[in-house]
Amino acid sequence: MTFSRRQFLGSGLLAGGAIAFAGVLPANAREWDDYSAHFVRDLDSSLPNIPLRPDDEAGWKAVAKNYSVTSKITNLENAYWGIMARPVLDEYKRLTEFVNLENTHFARLKYSETYTGIRETVATFLNVGADEIALTRGATEALQALIGGYNKLKPGDTVLYADLDYGEMKTAMSWLKDRRGAKPVKVTFPEPTADEPLTEAKILAFYEKALSDNPGTKLLLLTHLNNLTGMIIPVARIAKMAKARGAAVILDAAHSVGQVHFDLKELGCDFVGVNLHKWVGAPIGCGVMYINKARVDDIDTYMLKSPGSNAITDRIDTGTLNFAAHMAIPAAIGFHKKIGTAAKQGRLRYLRDLWVEPARKLKGLTILTPDDSKMVGALTSFRLDGVVTTKANDALMKHLLDKFGILTVRRTGPDAGDCIRVTPSIYSSRNDVEKLVRALKTITESGHSW
Missing domain, CATH: 3.90.1150.10 (Aspartate Aminotransferase, domain 1)
Structure with missing residues (x-):
């Protein structure tokens, strides 16, 4: 069964401007993908010919018409989170009405099936296995669970991070002193100058020295695209270097997914935190925790519940989620893919x-x-x-x-x-x-x- 946006809304969610649930929801990844594809197809008349050249002002102006932006200021602070495109926002509103109407009847009886389909759609988007991800409220929540849950540290092991890593992640790495008896070490990135800009070679040399100076390093935090200066580092080569020295790598990809064209698997990191509400354009409160399925046992189950479980979803407990926000993720992915990451x-x-x-x-x-x-x-x-x-x-x-x-x-x-x-x-x-x-x-x- 293919599952169009109009079918989803017309058959169940919208009836004369009000929501009248008929028990019709995409039930699996294929149906959510169909829904996402039809969602974008319905937008084709409002979007320019894709892909666009970077300097095509008329084309990008047409894209911009899909965003409602305040005219009070010129907003050049778009890294906190990414506003939803208007079609995604409209979808989110409809889904919020639906969840509000159906309430616990939906949450208790249907959401588990819905979650599975959304999770599979997100996994396809990230090119990873559905059994390797869990939906979270953001990258911070995912990374805190990964850092705090990493159970291969012994007292005295070094955990390494840098000054340009995200503040909450630096705090989490420092906390491993109390949590695991680890030795937190912060290293400082070299500062660029007009005459000597930073290069990939310098970044690689920086991490090689940091690992050599701290031979007891067993856990390394990397930030793909840091939120402080915006620099992108050569993660795959650094991760390979760290692994060769016996260190596991946790990657903060909060800002890179959706902003930078890359394959998550090719970065070679077994533990990753991702945001979908920054550069993919999902509602606030949408993130992903990724664990290579071969390494899932290296992360404790949340507060040691479900001992012996190999399910990634047992490594985090988000409480009651914003159901509608997560149900809007396929629409956001559809709109994002229509424009294209590249x-x-x-x-x-x-x-x-x-x-x-x-x-x-x-x-x-x-x-x-x-x-x-x-x-x-x-x-x-x-x-x-x-x-x-x-x-x-x-x-x-x-x-x-x-x-x-x-x-x-x-x-x-x-x-x-x-x-x-x-x-x-x-x-x-x-x-x-x-x-x-x-x-x-x-x-x-x-x-x-x-």
Whole structure:
């Protein structure tokens, strides 16, 4: 049975503007995939010819019409989460009405079957096994379960992480001292300069030295695309290096899935946390925990419940989920796939380069990511000379918003000091990032006075 969006909504969910459940829901991965495909097919008339060139302003303007965005500001802070495309939002609203109407009748009797189908659809999207993933409320929840649950550590083993890793993950790695008797070690990334940008070779050398200096390392945290500066690291080669030295690798892929075109399996990491509400465009509260099925026993069941279970779903307990949010994931995946990850990545990097290239020439301003296309996506941070404190960067962020109407965000975490992160979205325009360049030019020419 094929399962179209109209069939899903017309046969069961929508009747004269109200929801009248008829017991019709996609029951497995194929039906959810059919639903997702039909969902996108219904959108074809509102989307331009795909794939789009990065500089096709008319085409990307047509894509942007699928997003409802406030006109109060120019939003260049799109890394917190990604807003849903309007068709996905509409679907989420319908599903919320459905869940609200059917309540526990659906949750108790039908959701388990629904969850299985959604899980299989997500697994297909990520190119992993359905028995290797569990749906979560976000990457943070997934990674906390992976870090806290990793049971191969012995007292005195080193657990290694870096200053550019996500704050909550650094906290979780530090907690392993109390949890497992481990020895947490934080290493500091080299800072780029105008004359010496970071390269993949330098990043590989950095991790090789970190592992050599800490030969007792048994667990390494890597962040594919970090949230502080936006740099992408060569995960597959670092993971191979770490494994050869006897260290397991946990990967934070919160920002890379949907923003960067890659195959999760090819990264060679057995434990991964993913967000679907950032660059895939699912509702807030959608993430994934991945465990290579050959390594599932290396992660404790949640609070040691279900001892002996080899099910990944027993490695996390999210409580009562937002059912509608997770049921909207196939629609979000469908919309995302219609645009294409590679096309998204090209557009986002194009918008990033439009502001970074002129900003690099401004006196007293340092761009914290390289220009190598393999090492950057949408996110890029900058730092003004001498502006390193949280207070000073908060003031700069406020000045950009109050004076120029541009929303950015201060990031704390790099050992060299705070910075300002800039993140366009696929609804952003060339004018948006050029507006930022003018603002930065004014600020740097004024001697950083604000």
